[in-house]
Structure formats: C-alpha cells, structure tokens
Amino acid sequence: MLTLTENASNIVSTIVDKQVQSDDGGLRISGPNDGAFAIAAVAAGEPGDTVVESGDAKVYLEGSASAVLDDKVLDAQVTADGDVQFQLAQQG
Template identity: 50%
Template structure:
C-alpha cells in the first residue's frame, strides 16, 4: 500500500484544512504509459477507492492509482511561491 512521508502527510493535512469541503486528497491514474496522475482535494472516497490514512492525512486512490502506487512512497514539498510538488519513490 502507498505510504506517505512526514512531509507528504503535513502537506495533505494542510490542503484539507484550507478547503472546507475536503477531508483529504484523491489520486486518479490516467490511461497513459507511463501513467500520469491527477491529484485533487476530495471530501470522501469514491466507490472502489483505496484509503490511505497516515499521521492524520487521508489519501483516496482510485483502482488504477492503487495498483500502480502499491509499492511507492509519496513525498511532497512546497516551493517559495506556495506551489505543491509531489514525488514518488520506491518503498525500501
């Protein structure tokens, strides 16, 4: 299952706190190769979503994203302009 770094957990919680109707982020996989991902604030899981809860952060993964990200670690950072960047790495 996807895991989150401490930075990613902090960023996900921060985004959810800034958007009143959001409880976390939802990651969906595109149909491209290699896969691309869309990340958006979400209030709840959609039917069939996997739910990752870690350090108070919630991430919903659609079926395609859950399959591709099963052995990955999600990291996040915020640049000086406030833009969020996500990065994936293999789990150890």
C-alpha cells in the same frame, strides 16, 4: 500499499483543511492517464477507493492508481513560489 512521508502527510492535511470542510476529506489520486496522475482534494472517496491514512492525512486511491502506487512512497515539498510538488519513490 502506498505510504506517505511525514512531510507529505503534513502537506496533504494542510491542503485538505483549506479546501474541504468534511471529516472524511482527503486527497484523491486517480489515473495514470497519459503517464500522469490526477490529484484533487475531495470531501470523501469514491466507492472502491483504497484509503491510506497517515497521521491526520487521508489519501483516496482510485483502483488503477492503487495498483500502480502499491509499492511507492509519496513525498511532497512546497516550492519557494508556494506551489506543492509531489514525488514518488520506491519503498525501501
């Protein structure tokens, strides 16, 4: 199952807290389409989504994203410009 670094957990929580007013709010990852994933803050997951919880962060994985990301670690950084960059790596 996808895991999140501590940094990714903190950034996901911050994004969701700013954009969604829901106890079930989280970041939803779908795809890949054309080699890229779609990421959006959502009030709740969709039926069939896999839920990954790390600290206060919730990530909802659409079915095909869940299969592709099953053995990955999600990390995140905030750039000097204030943008968020997500990176994937193989689990240890």
